[in-house]
Amino acid sequence: MEPAVIAALLVVGLVIGAGVGAAYARAKRGWKDYRTIRTSVPGARRTAWVATRAAITKIGVIALLLVGAAAYAAAGNDHERAGPGPTPTPTPTVTHTPVHRPGR
Known part of the structure; x- marks a missing residue:
């Protein structure tokens, strides 16, 4: 064969x-990440429910x-519901009536 x-x-x-090598490395990294996340999901799920319960309680x-x-x-x-209080009795007003004196 020719060198070219x-x-x-x-x-x-x-x-x-x-x-192909890059794709294989990416796939291997993905599976490793998947296994890591899969094992941490129960703890994360528990943490999420605790946070959700706290928020719902608040x-x-x-x-x-x-x-x-x-x-x-x-x-x-209470003042608005008590209704009207006792009616005040009218106080008599004293009016000065002028007295007419003859001769003045």
Whole structure:
């Protein structure tokens, strides 16, 4: 064979080999990552549920406080619900009536 053909086949083989090798390394890395993540998922799942329960508890407490505040505001204070108080008795007004004296 001619040296040019051998060089061309060598270059084509190197390019194909580099592509296949990179793909193999990527696949091997992916499987390793998958196995690592698969073993850590139960712990992560537990952590996620703990965080979710904490958030739901906080939201529930805040909602109860808001409902209580709204009920308190809707009920009003005691003065508004007591109704009218005793009616005040009218006080007599003293008016000075001029006295007419003759001769003055």
